[in-house]
Amino acid sequence: MTDTPAPLPLRVDSVRIRHDESTAYTPDGVSFTVSPGEVLLILGPSGSGKSTLALALNGLIPHAIPAELQGTVTVAGANTTETTVGHLSETVSMVFQDPDSQIVTGTLLDEVAFGPENLLVPKAQVLQRAERALRRVGLWERRGENPDTLSGGGRQRLAIACALALGSPVIVLDEPTANLDPVGIEEVYAALAELVAEGDHAIVLVEHNLDAALDLVDRVLVIDRDGHLVLDGPARQTLTENVDRLVELGVWLPVSTLAALRLRTAGIPVDPLPLTPSELTEALNRVELPAPPSTVSAISTMEAAITVTDLNVTRGRSKVLHGVSLDIASGDFLAIVGENGAGKTTLLQAIAGVVRPPRSAVSINGIDPATADVRALSRAIGFVFQNPEHQFIRNTVAEELAHGLEIQHLPQAEIDDAVERMLHRFGLTAHRHQHPFLLSGGQKRRLSVGTALIAGAPVLALDEPTFGQDRERAAELLDMLAQLNADGTTVIVVTHDMQLVADYSSHVAVMREGRLLATDTTAAVLAGDLLEQAGLRHPPLARAMRALRDESWRGIARSADLP
Amino acid sequence: MTTTINPYAERVDYGRLRFLHRINPLAKLAAPIPAMVLLILARDVATPVVFFLLGVVLLLIGAHLRPRVLLLVLVLLPLLAGVLSLSFGLWADSSKLPDSTVLLQVGDYQFTTAAWMLGLATSTRLTAIIALSLVAGLTSTGTDLVRAMVQQLRVPYRIGYTALAAFRFVPRFGHELEVIRAAHRVRGMAGGRGPIAGIRRYLGYVVPLLAGAIRHAERVALAMDSRAFGAHPQRTERYVVPFRLRDLVFILLFWAATAAAFVLIPTLELP
Numbered sequence: 001m002t003d004t005p006a007p008l009p010l011r012v013d014s015v016r017i018r019h020d021e022s023t024a025y026t027p028d029g030v031s032f033t034v035s036p037g038e039v040l041l042i043l044g045p046s047g048s049g050k051s052t053l054a055l056a057l058n059g060l061i062p063h064a065i066p067a068e069l070q071g072t073v074t075v076a077g078a079n080t081t082e083t084t085v086g087h088l089s090e091t092v093s094m095v096f097q098d099p100d101s102q103i104v105t106g107t108l109l110d111e112v113a114f115g116p117e118n119l120l121v122p123k124a125q126v127l128q129r130a131e132r133a134l135r136r137v138g139l140w141e142r143r144g145e146n147p148d149t150l151s152g153g154g155r156q157r158l159a160i161a162c163a164l165a166l167g168s169p170v171i172v173l174d175e176p177t178a179n180l181d182p183v184g185i186e187e188v189y190a191a192l193a194e195l196v197a198e199g200d201h202a203i204v205l206v207e208h209n210l211d212a213a214l215d216l217v218d219r220v221l222v223i224d225r226d227g228h229l230v231l232d233g234p235a236r237q238t239l240t241e242n243v244d245r246l247v248e249l250g251v252w253l254p255v256s257t258l259a260a261l262r263l264r265t266a267g268i269p270v271d272p273l274p275l276t277p278s279e280l281t282e283a284l285n286r287v288e289l290p291a292p293p294s295t296v297s298a299i300s301t302m303e304a305a306i307t308v309t310d311l312n313v314t315r316g317r318s319k320v321l322h323g324v325s326l327d328i329a330s331g332d333f334l335a336i337v338g339e340n341g342a343g344k345t346t347l348l349q350a351i352a353g354v355v356r357p358p359r360s361a362v363s364i365n366g367i368d369p370a371t372a373d374v375r376a377l378s379r380a381i382g383f384v385f386q387n388p389e390h391q392f393i394r395n396t397v398a399e400e401l402a403h404g405l406e407i408q409h410l411p412q413a414e415i416d417d418a419v420e421r422m423l424h425r426f427g428l429t430a431h432r433h434q435h436p437f438l439l440s441g442g443q444k445r446r447l448s449v450g451t452a453l454i455a456g457a458p459v460l461a462l463d464e465p466t467f468g469q470d471r472e473r474a475a476e477l478l479d480m481l482a483q484l485n486a487d488g489t490t491v492i493v494v495t496h497d498m499q500l501v502a503d504y505s506s507h508v509a510v511m512r513e514g515r516l517l518a519t520d521t522t523a524a525v526l527a528g529d530l531l532e533q534a535g536l537r538h539p540p541l542a543r544a545m546r547a548l549r550d551e552s553w554r555g556i557a558r559s560a561d562l563p
Numbered sequence: 564m565t566t567t568i569n570p571y572a573e574r575v576d577y578g579r580l581r582f583l584h585r586i587n588p589l590a591k592l593a594a595p596i597p598a599m600v601l602l603i604l605a606r607d608v609a610t611p612v613v614f615f616l617l618g619v620v621l622l623l624i625g626a627h628l629r630p631r632v633l634l635l636v637l638v639l640l641p642l643l644a645g646v647l648s649l650s651f652g653l654w655a656d657s658s659k660l661p662d663s664t665v666l667l668q669v670g671d672y673q674f675t676t677a678a679w680m681l682g683l684a685t686s687t688r689l690t691a692i693i694a695l696s697l698v699a700g701l702t703s704t705g706t707d708l709v710r711a712m713v714q715q716l717r718v719p720y721r722i723g724y725t726a727l728a729a730f731r732f733v734p735r736f737g738h739e740l741e742v743i744r745a746a747h748r749v750r751g752m753a754g755g756r757g758p759i760a761g762i763r764r765y766l767g768y769v770v771p772l773l774a775g776a777i778r779h780a781e782r783v784a785l786a787m788d789s790r791a792f793g794a795h796p797q798r799t800e801r802y803v804v805p806f807r808l809r810d811l812v813f814i815l816l817f818w819a820a821t822a823a824a825f826v827l828i829p830t831l832e833l834p
Contacts, residue, residue: 055785064788086794094789100735101782104728106706117799118791126799162790354745374751383749389771390739391746407751437774451750 007077009091009170009202010034010057015071016227017052017061026227027053029071036169039196039203039216041235044223045250046472050206053223054174057204058092059085075170090119093163097175097468099155108134108150108158109143115166133164137191151340153184157191164201171195172204177212179468181340181496182537185212192216208471210254211540214239214275224249240273252471255499255540256280259559266563277544289550293563305330305459305490306351311361313343313350320346324516326509330458333481333491335501335522338511339535344494345463347511351492352383352461364459378404382452384462388444392436397428397447400436404455422450442473449480459490466497478504498539502526502557510534526557575627582809583625583702589711590810591699594817598695601821602688607830608680611687615640617820618694626702636697644683644690652682705730711804721793728783732776739775743768 011033016025026049034040044050055061059080062069073080076091093115096102105111112130121129134140137157139150147155156176163171173192177185189212195201196216207213220238222231230249231238239246239253243261246253253261256277260270269287274280306328313321321343328334336344350357353369362369367380385391394400401422405415423429426446431439436447445465452460462481466474474497482504485491495501501508501522508525510517512534518525525531526542538546542557556562577584583591598614605611622628622636655678663677709727712718747767787793825831 058789060785060788064785084794085788086791089789089791089794094786096782096786096789098782101779102786103731104724104783104787113801114792115790117801118794120795120797120799123799123801126801166790349745352749354749374749377749378751383746385742385746387742387771387775389774390743391750392771393747393750393752393767403750437770 007074008033009036009076010204011072011074012053012057013072013074015053015056015069015073017049017056017070018068019052020066020068024227025070027223027229028227030221030223030227030229031071032221032229032232034170034202034204036202037199039218040205041210041213041217041220042204042206042223043210043220043246043251045225046470048223048225049227050223051174054094054172054204054206056080057170057172058094059083059088060094086118089115089166089168091168092170092172093166093168095156095159095163095171095173095176097178099152099159099179102159102162103147103155106146107144108139108147108161111147111158112161112165115162119166129165129167133161136164136194137161151184151187152180153187156180156184156188160188160191160195164195169200170202170204172206174206175208175470176205177207177209178470182498183339183535185209186537189213189216208252210252211256211276214254222246222249222251236275239275243273250472255559256544259541259544259562262559262562268563274544277540278547280541280544281547284544284553285549289548289553290563292553292556293561303330304328305332305365306492307363308347308351309361309363311347311350311357313346313355313357315346320514321350322514326516326519328490328492328507330490331485331488333485333504333506334493334509334519335505335507336492336494336509336511337496337498337501337531337534337536341513342511342534343514344511346514347509347516348461348463348492348494349383352381353377354383375407378407378455378457380457381459381461382449382455382457384445384448384452384460384465386464386467388448389437391448391451392444395435396433397436397439398423398432400447401450401454404451408455418454422454426450441469442476445469445473445477446480449477449484453484453489458488459492460484461492463494464496465493466495466500474500498531498537499541502539502542503559510536523555523557527555577627581625581627583621583698584627585809586702586813587711587715587804587806587810588699588703588708589715589806590814591703594814595695595698597818598821598824599692601825602691602695605688605831606684607828608684608687609828609830610824611684611691613824613828615644615687615691615694618691618698621698622694622701626698628701632701636694640690640694644686647686647689648679648683650682651685652678652680655681707802707804710800710802711806714800714804715806720798724792725787728787731783732779735779736772736776740768740772743771 013031015030016028018025026047030053042050042053052061055065056069056073061067062081063085069081075088080088103111105114109130112133113126116126116129131140134143137160139154139158139161147158150158177188180188192203193216196203205213205217214235217235219233220231220235221229224230231242243253243257254275256274256279260274260280260283263270268289270283272283274283304327308324308326311321311324312319324347336347338344346355349355351362353372357370359370360368364380367376369377372380392400394403398419401419402415405418423432426449428443428447431443436444439447465477478500481491505522507519508522509519510525510530517534518530526538531538539557541559545556546554548554575584602611602614619636628636652674657673657675657678660675660677660681663675665673665675666679667674706727709723713720713723752764752767
């Protein structure tokens, strides 16, 4: 590893970082080096400072972000505090989480050329580099198009091409797939796999989606909640030998690994410990499997709480929903899935009256959102927007909760009482006088759920509630939804996250191009090929199980159904 | 729905005849300035009509126009002038107008030829200025204008290209505003009609929109920094937008035509 004559592209020495608004140093005393061609994965629970560390690798901290950096980051022999981000970008380039905020020009070619142009690379070479970079991510044929025409995965591949065109030997990717649908994630990892295969770039990856990442990674770094580096070693060995420690640290392990651990506890010898779905399949195919536990399928006997009949929605001149009909029983946990642009969000918004559906197309316990006023609607269904900030309208947390009851003209004592209970239930009592915008991300999300439920709505609709969030915060929210659902609230979510669908939902509605392909129980959808038909993918555990030799096990898709 | 304008559209060359596409955007902006100043000051009808025709003829010959745009230039603009002449005429202070034929009488109110001519002078001035702006507007692209400003006017590239990157924000914020409005409506913020309630409603949209905008702008700035934006005083220009002799000739000819109009149009009276 140390037989390279030139200075290492990246060396991090006892680095501690404190954001100006915070008191703690995370990361705290982290040291590592990156050798040419190496693929490094940084893991850690949320709050461990993984992303902060990533931002220090090309000098954005301390140059562009107000934070204090102790220790040194050395990029190709130069101390980052003494060099500009522009010069550092020749050695370390970055790909960020949000594909939209990385695009600054009007065509793919201009976008890729943007970096080298800033570096004063001569014109002919700019074009050469741009062509090479676009070809490597498979976008050269589309070079003349506006980046807006690309899918999320396509835009993220474009961001990778932009990093390649800078000619830097190290590429840092900070949660590059957190905002993507399953196909987009696959696209990005296919592009990364090609880079890794060529071996001419070192890659530093901060990623929670381990199931996709682990095939590529040489080495992992694990940072604990306090920002200390606790593990550094070869990927497979480090993960499999420290499983218990990692679970204890709150690091998210691959779904396949967690499933294997569960099976081991149940007495099924899964060896070696798998990290990917295909490894789990292999390991399970080697052993004699017992009869699978009988899964109690939740067949709802309740009558329909929501009926949607031949719902058509047009936006401008284009029709976005084509004759959707659907029944949702009281107490269901329904997931609406589909590719980007399949009409999922529009369907959810039409059901909840956020966009007005045509008359008599939707009924929520007898209420038609096309004609109901806000008061009646908020008693029938609560809607949580993707970005909770969008729906905050008052100046304090308590007022925000009270608002839904004030428009019902309830007596003040009753309102105060209900607000108090909600504050307590969602752990917001200490923040009652705070402005909703000043809450943390997780608190904002909880408040938005609280406001949606306070008027007593038995149905809760959520648009992409886990989008762009880290795994831990997503799990916190989902557990809360599961609890609400167990208490009788009907939950409808739009989501890209197939493992969420498998683990939490009772029913799935699959959409494609504005049409509803089918609605069925989650088990039935995961057992069939509907997801592929809709341009989606099975979640990791289902993928592993579906490839098993033992047919009786193929239907298992959720960790909870394992013995 | 109208076609959306793409500020990043590439310059297309439509051949020698459609010469306007080959002129430097700065030349196309500079050429009509004296004429526009003259139009602001003019009080007659003939001057604006002459310049309106000049703009339209230039566009018809020198620009590649799609049918929809052709319709705008040839039908909608004159129609606009006609409609506006009537409404401007209605607003005219009749006590200061000379006596003239009464065209229409409603009760005490008289709509006279003089009032109409005054309205016509104003409306044609407006449409003439629009026609002259379209000469540059319909034949240049946003990117070329920024490039020309950086290359010829020595505008710092950091400002020029940041402005261009900011164009991307517009549709994004449009969409975000739509979502916020829907969110506030379902939460029952629609309460009340009339301008005061309307203003309050819009103020409510400002905070979430601004919060989102600032976050987005910060992210874009980090992404641009990471790609060496601003690392050097200059950057490589792959597209040169030259300022050639023909651009100078275009400006001078335009100015000459403006001067000729100033001298030759007999009715042109400046205040």
